Structures are given as C-alpha cells and as structure tokens.
C-alpha cells in the first residue's frame with residue numbers, strides 16, 4: 001500500500017473550473033495526493049475519464065490518486081483508493097470493494113466516529129470542517145484546530161484535516177499533529193494555482 005501523502009488536492013469540478021490543469025499545477029508544486037471529487041451532476045463516464053487523466057498525472061509525479069464516493073470508478077481506473085463519508089458506503093463495505101491494500105479514507109468529525117472508522121478498516125481519517133468553508137454546503141460548524149486535535153489524539157492512523165484550509169492555517173493544523181491537509185478552494189480558485197500550492201509546500205513538517 002502506498003503511504004498517505006501530506007498535501008492532498010481535492011478536485012474542484014464546479015462549472016468553469018479546470019480540474020486537470022489545477023491538479024497538474026499542484027503536483028508540480030509538490031502536492032503528493034490528488035482526490036478526484038466529482039460533483040453529483042458529473043456522470044460516471046465523465047468521472048472515470050477525469051480519473052484516468054488525473055491518475056496519469058499522479059503517476060508521472062509519483063503521487064497517489066484517490067476517488068471520492070464512487071469507489072467503482074476508483075477500481076475501474078486503477079486508482080490508489082477512495083474516500084467515503086456518512087452518505088457513502090459504510091467503511092467496512094468500502095474496504096471490501098477496494099480490497100485490503102488500497103488507501104481508504106473516511107470522514108470523521110469526532111473521536112467516536114474516528115475510532116469506529118479505524119476499526120472498520122480506514123487507512124486515514126478526513127477530519128473537519130477545520131475552518132468555515134463555502135466550497136461545500138450543509139456542513140456542521142467548524143471544529144477548529146482543537147477539534148481536529150481531539151481526533152488526532154484518539155487514533156493511531158493518519159489524520160487529514162479539511163475545510164477552509166489555507167497555507168497559514170495549515171501550519172496551525174500541522175502544529176496539533178495532523179499528518180496532512182486537504183485543500184480545494186485555496187488552490188483551485190487562486191489566480192495562480194501553482195503559486196498557491198507552492199505556499200503549502202513550505203509549511204509541511206519535514
């Protein structure tokens with residue numbers, strides 16, 4: 001199994017966004033994981049074709065490629081794994097779909113959810129929203145670095161913080177012990193996504 005990376009770009013497939021170009025810029029700047037996160041309006045065929053393109057970029061950079069929600073697309077494309085949350089397959093079922101060696105991320109918002117996800121086979125936990133975000137609607141209140149830290153202290157698997165993450169805030173999150181951060185808007189909406197991504201590379205603990 002490939003190890004869990006430190007900087008995760010999550011694709012932004014909202015209208016007008018170029019997910020492939022942003023992924024290429026982020027990988028070039030040092031991001032080591034790309035999670036393909038197709039919006040609901042994106043068909044499986046479109047999600048598969050996007051994943052194949054992103055996977056080719058990831059392989060060129062020695063990076064991991066994950067697929068959010070649609071694990072059949074991850075398997076069909078030969079990606080490194082997937083990510084599931086409360087509205088997706090249960091973690092134990094997702095593990096059966098992906099097999100024992102794939103990377104399987106699970107969303108957890110507190111220590112109880114985190115321990116359950118690990119017991120059910122999660123490789124890492126996506127924990128948030130760390131800060132308020134406009135990229136995704138319907139989220140609970142932000143849990144802050146302290147809320148993320150409570151999960152870090154509850155489990156022995158990598159924690160990937162998500163939600164409103166900027167380069168400055170990433171430093172706060174690494175300071176409370178997260179393994180990695182996951183980013184959408186701070187890179188995908190930047191005028192220069194490569195420069196925005198490079199700013200994150202400087203805050204990852206070595």
Ligand SMILES: Cc1ncc(COP(=O)(O)OP(=O)(O)O)c(N)n1
Pocket residue numbers: 008010035037068069083084085086087088105106107125126127136160161162182
């Ligand atoms: C790293 C990471 N953490 C959390 C999420 C959220 O996943 P999920 O709960 O499945 O919600 P949607 O992304 O499907 O809206 C994530 N994708 N990545």
Ligand SMILES: Cc1nc(C(=O)O)sc1CCOP(=O)(O)O
Pocket residue numbers: 010107127128129130132133134135136139162163164165182183184185186
């Ligand atoms: C996809 C997603 N999931 C979240 C969760 O907390 O479950 S927050 C989020 C959006 C992250 O985007 P940005 O980096 O632009 O805030």
Ligand SMILES: [Mg+2]
Pocket residue numbers: 068069083084085086087088
């Ligand atoms: Mg989901």
